[in-house]
Amino acid sequence: MPPGVYCPVDFWAKEENQTILVDFLLPTGIYLNFPVSRNASLGNIKKLLWQRAQQEPLFHILGAPSSYVFTCINQTAEQQELEDEQRRLCDIQPFLPVLRLVAREGDRAEKLLNSQISLLINRGLHDFDSLNDAEVNDFRTKMRQFCEHVASCRQQLTWESWMESNFPLQLEPSTTLFTKPLFSKSIMINVKFENSEETFTLQVSPRDLPISVIQLALRKKSNVSGQRCPVGPGEYTLQINGMLEYIYGNYPLCQFKVSGRHKPPPLPTKKPHLCSLWSLEKPFCFHLSFGYNVNADEGLKLLVYCGLYHGNELLCKTVASAEVNASSEPQWQQKLEFEINVCDLPRMTRLSLALYAVDKSKKGKSTKKKSKKDYPIAWVNTMLFDYKDMLKCGQYSLCMWSSFPDEKAELLNPMGTVQCNPNTESAATLVINFMNMSDYPVYYPSLDKILELGRLGEVSNPTQDERQQLQEIVERKGQAELYEHEKELVWKLRHEIRERHPEALPKLLLTTKWNKHEDVAQMVYLLQTWPELPVLTALELLDFNYPDRYVGSFTMTCLRKLTNEELCQYLLQLVQVLKYESYLDCELTTFLLERALIHRKIGHFLFWHLRSEMHVPAVALRFGLILEAYCRGSNYHMKVLIKQGEALSKLKGLNDFVRSSVQKTNKAQAKEAMHMCMRQETYLEPLSHLYSPLDPNLILTDVCVELCTFMESKMKPLWIVYNNELFGGNRVGIIFKNGDDLRQDMLTLQMIRLMDVLWKKEGLDLRVTPYGCLSTGDKTGLIEVVMRSDTIANIQRNKSNMAATAAFNKDALLNWLKSKNPGEALEQAIEEFTLSCAGYCVATYVLGIGDRHSDNIMIRESGQLFHIDFGHFLGNFKTKFGFNRERVPFILTYDFVHVIQQGKTSNSEKFERFREYCEKAYMILRCHGALFLNLFALMKAAGLPELTCSKDIQYLKDSLALGKSDEEALKHFRVKFNEALRESWKTKVNWFAHTVSKDNRQ
Template sequence: MPPAMTDLLDLWVEPGLDGDDQVTVDFLLPTGVYIKMDVSRQSSLQCIKQMLWKQAQGYPLFTLLGEMDSHIFECVNQAAVHEELEDESRRLCDVRPFLPVLRLIARNCGRAERLLDSKIGVLIGKGLHELDALQDQEVKDFRSKMQRISEENMQCVHMMSWGEWLQSCFSPQIEAGPVNGYCDGSEGEVKIIMHYSESRYRPTCTQVHTCVWEVHSQFKITLVKGIKVNAEETAKVQVRAGLFHGTELLGKVAVSSESSGRSEHVWNKALEFDLSICDIPRMSRLCFAIYAVMDKVKKQKSTKSVCLFKALYPIAWVNTMVFDYRGQMKTGDITLHTWSSFPDELEEMLNPIGTIQTNPYRENATALHVRFPEYSPQPVVFPPFDKVCTLNYDGMQHDIQHRGKKFYVELKEIMERDPLSQLCENEKDLIWTLRYDCRENFPQSLPKLLLSVKWSKHEDMAQLQALLQIWPKLSPRDALELLDFNYPDQYVREYAVNCLQDMSDEELSQYLLQLVQVLRYEPYYDCALTRFLLRRAQANRKIGHFLFWHLRSEMHMPAVCVQFALILEAYCRCSVPHIEVLKKQVEALSKLKAVNELIKLGTIKTKKMKEAQLKDAMMKCLRQTGFIETLSDLHSPLDPQVLLAGVNVERCRYMDSKMKPLWIVYNNKLLVGDTMGIIFKNGDDLRQDMLTLQILRLMDILWKEANLDLRIVPYGCLATGDRTGLIEVVSYSETIANIQKNSSNMAAAAAFNKDALLNWLKDKNPGDALEKAIEEFTLSCAGYCVATYVLGIGDRHSDNIMVRSTGQLFHIDFGHILGNFKSKFGIKRERVPFILTHDFIHVIQQGKTGNTEKFGSFRQNCEDAYLILRKNGNLFITLFALMLTAGLPELTSVKDIQYLKDSLALGKTDEDALKQFRQKFDEALRESWTTKVNWMAHNVAHPS
């Protein structure tokens, strides 16, 4: 960190390592007077304003200021934007302006509204004035609608009794009702129903328009020019454009001519597409790729001749919708600011799965100017839903019995394939022809039917919409697949969301991570999924809590920051009582981040500083009044039903890894004498861990549904910001490495001590308790063997496998999944499908070498667990597919998910799959010595 940034950090953080409580602040008054004054970092803004007012009395023009309460402070915050500090109870060290300068400005009218806006802006990490400044009609319409809804629902809340209000806020099992809004209080149950109406924008009666189905011209646009194109001077620049519906390319890609120049390239030529206007689907997106074309020389070894070929180098990409959020076809000139980071393996360099938002960082982004023509004197609009359904040319329903058993067998085989299986054109034609038979016999196969629709024919699209109205309701788990990017049609997505209405709050919480991520696929701010999530979050504060954190943790991402800010604002306006609770959590995380950064600075500044001195400095920081107040009596972000009482400073520490995570210990009010621990990480992306733990939790649920309890320990993990987050400390647990090291004098020999683990369990579970502990170990070991194999969890060593004193084994640290195993010198470090060492088997067999009955029971549990997961293979594939655009390093394409298909042996019979698993089980046993060698090397490299 540069010295200037270090100084700024020391300026606002309360004194921890060597800081002083006072800071010099420049105050700018509306009269033009400038006052420099020393104030305490811990002083509230109200207190500082009173001090300033007293000081200003001795300066000219004081009488022009008027009343003190008619002014507020303004600063430039850490995000380099102006922030009006309406909430004057905040302390200076919590505000942390970018520079020690506060400007006094006149307070506008509507103080209560401005105070709420200020609180929401600070809470969500984006000032609401930034949304005001966008001058985007879609943003304005969405916010206006949400404002109206929030006012209606707050009136509903005010009419509730205290008991009803408490139950709505804190009961985890409140039922969510239908879309139309009302507040219904009945015995033992309270329903708070949000008034989120349909998002189908229709032309008003007075608006003259042309239906898109009446326009039969070919679709075309004019490619005007590109500005700030980052290409070599010798390169030619071209642009490709394609119309997509989901991942399906509608017709051929249009390619521009080559252009020469420096940073600006002018074409001013039409790009024509082989698709009629009338056949463009409502959710079509126009995708562009800018690339450089250069001549390359290739020598032929055999003939020693030289040939020239064209090499293409991608420069930037950008997407835009053909229809706007009101269903009106775009016209006129638009400027698209492009993105320069290309995902791997893009066909034609086009990125249809990418965002339709243009790059907000315009200063250095390549700008592409395009012009949409006017096809009619009136606006061209997509027809409303009722007109779509009237265009149904499909009068004949098909009867599979008249077509013979052959068709049924063929259709059944296609429909039972996993979601990753590709359909050939003949199979798509068969599915479409037998679509009514699919409805009758394979309703859960709707995704495959949707992939068989010719979306470039509006007649087929209309027939599909009509069929969708009579399609049976899918289970919520099956309906999740319809929210994938492959199914962009708004009515399909509304159908899917309607199926999700049947989810209990507990089940919704299980899939909330994916539901937030697929908001990225929604091209318009007001959609069925957004309304569903807001309604359910309002009805259950626990869901609202995690919706808030899943959204806020990605506010730093430019592609979603506006969309997520709008949803966060809407939630906060409808849940005003929740704001203060969340605000305290945000402030607490800010404090922990400040402590972590001070420790990092301390290690950089004073390399010779002893660990004990640095820990003392950390404790000194944590003991300060401001830190104690903020960190105490805090609802845990990991679980809002847990109240973190007070920090047990003496037991807090920082960990010795590169990012210096904080180990924070809390006293537990409910369990006298007990403590709770959380780990704060700053600098590590926890989203992959969060996903893996979510899937482990789901596996646990599926096993329990099949009456198999494998004692999984899915501890809490939550990403809270840009490479920051929290991890739950599992109490009374120890790593395998520490158990082994504590039983041996030599780190190298520790990994080969097969008695260490059993002796540790004996010590923790004396007498009859040992048998129960061994049973817990055996069941949990079976669960994690199967889970780590199916998920391809890598980098397994003795420091990231732990055991609780009660016997439960569990894994931590999921930085490598889906078979992305570490390698050294080109050799894979992990040569076993999963970890099953001889000391594990020694515990399972209760220390008796010949105890084959116990080991046989363990092996049977593994096989049963594996077969249960196979039955739910499509669900796992769907959940990972819904995370493809999250930006996880090891989940970037469908090829990564292929690992799941292989590990679950999808497409094979249960008998063949079980045979494959048994081979992997035997391999894990046979090669377990390699694990021991790896663990020995790890122990030697990490002796402490």
């Protein structure tokens, strides 16, 4: 190993066979100290400890080794039970080399599973237990039962169906797993009562389950025993082992268990008195009590702004509290009343609060609006109804969040989470009291009551003029705001919209007066008979603007038609939409879990999309609970994911080691040290023979250590190469990044992949390369290496005599393609280049991709051009000294044109064909403009720095010319195309500056 370089980074990552002196504490109070191999498993260490303990006092009072488990203090200073005895000591890495042996309590298998899940999702399940939260507990119980049920169904799949769900073909069939007619056959059910030997068989239709089974079983028991069954059907529970969709036809006999306990008839009791929300025609109010942990300068005043929201719609005027002197524990003791009656509060109302400091020395007269003299301190949101539909009452302590959204013009942050800040010790906190609005608990009316009121709505007969106005509103492209008279017309003609324009449902929902319960009831009533929308249209209804649960239920009905491939395509957005959900238990969560547990690829990416944000406090609880449920329903896949997690952990440690090495020595020596480290068994074993996180259908077999390296950029990304016999003998490469947020790259590549799908549907294959990219944690992730390719910068540099003039060498690209594609193959390579160049010209223009230089545009040896590194999009171009460095709509340089024209300046026919490709590709995307707007809108919850609000999506509307006719839009694109070609010399100058700057850095 080169001098000055040390292999990783703490005493757990030393030489493979090195022993470590470990202290052992036995349950008998005996202390032992002896060396063990750092590579030894806990099981082997326990055997060795048992041999040593036999020579010690009090050994005879110890039980069997299996009755005990090791505990340690882990790296986060918490005590951890080490149930998985196959794990090695070097992988556990306790804070100190001290292992304590304690008696095992409870179900060993359950504790082992809990330990593995905690390790995998990076959060201890005991955290969920310690919350003592009724909603959390109910959700965990429900999801556990649901996932275990789906898992039991999966076990009854035929071999072919199991293979399809775990290892689907790349071209999947259009049919789903649920293709058999549901009610085609009756099934035979074997029924057995608890504490009884008698069994009997029932024949029922699947449509009758489960209630009729209980009734038939009890009737049968009464007939068999000759006695009337003392317990009614409602007091029995039915456990269904097996999924009906898979049972009938293939599995005619299924075990059912009807259990109940005999008890005397209950005494008549009074039903609890409840109060309907709609009966309370008085203003809503709450009591603002006090705050604590507030950090504000002396001399300032503190006040709280309050607003009631339904989605982004403000239900009534905001209310401001009185101003009080700044202190760590400000006191208000004030009743705050809103201009809305309790009866008109919609079910999904959320109360948004924001704490502000006011500089009284500069404060103007108005306190109703924020001015530059108001300084935001913290915000918090909470729902007015609990998860059981009851209006909240009593005292609540709301721990606030200190980071405000970028839309500075807004007082409040209704789109933020309704979860309180888990940092209860230091977060600013408001204590409020929801006052009793009635002598009895207040509930939100049931669906039956809502529909009963909704039936009373009037149906208007539109005039011809009104129909024409409605047609114009419906056909309006984009998400333009409607005028008040247009909103009134849309609401008036809501039945006409249902019959003739059902796709305009989002516009109708935005015109609904959600602060009038009569209008809400009419909208819900209308929704019951609304025609199902196409999947891509229904995606818009997932937006934060549509929080109503009946709208959500309708949306999920539409989305259930998503094929597995389509669901994978939009999974990134669906996971982000979970952040908009107000309660843990929602139909979207159940839908995603159900599909994930049946289809392995969906489960894989659902897991990593959730796992990658477990470090975010606002979503850690929700995402952690969903991950727990998925793991419980997919034990086999969990083992695969654990292996992937171990590999990523090793890559992170290796990356830290490489960064440290580079600071102490040169690149060659650091690379040699990296190889020595990778050859250790503790690295080689976790990194080999695992399913690729980038593609769950691909197994990464043997690491080709000699070809592994690290890249020159600041964070020293790792370049890992695999010899892969299962992949046609070709090598596979992945890049591990630590320190860069890959979520924006993921979104951009998803959009390019979607564009490719849309183009191919129209018969246009533009040979784009949407390579794999996956965020796996806090600024960590993986990128697929596109093998047999190089950057334009390297090609120009290698084909030029002087590095400084490389950017101006127009023959470099063509000569490189000739060298890789001799003879007749060259024409096909140029065609590949032409098609792919057209695809990326259009894609980068529409998405507003910035920071385009010769190091992030690459070419494959087959001729396909593609872009990488998407750190800037939606028109966020780089500037230097106040000037825009990128002054062209997209990259179309003369050396690109030189290749397209096959090196002949007179070959204008080839260039015109390229122009036609671009125009056709652009017009196809424009037809699907609403889909791109919706998908970007759903990503606002992701917190990407360049996509935080609706204004950021304006670039897409402009680039796709959504406010113009097709002829005007095509003319608009032609102007941009000519501008890109005319101004391409500026791109060359920019590339020259980039090359010189890079050479100077090196």
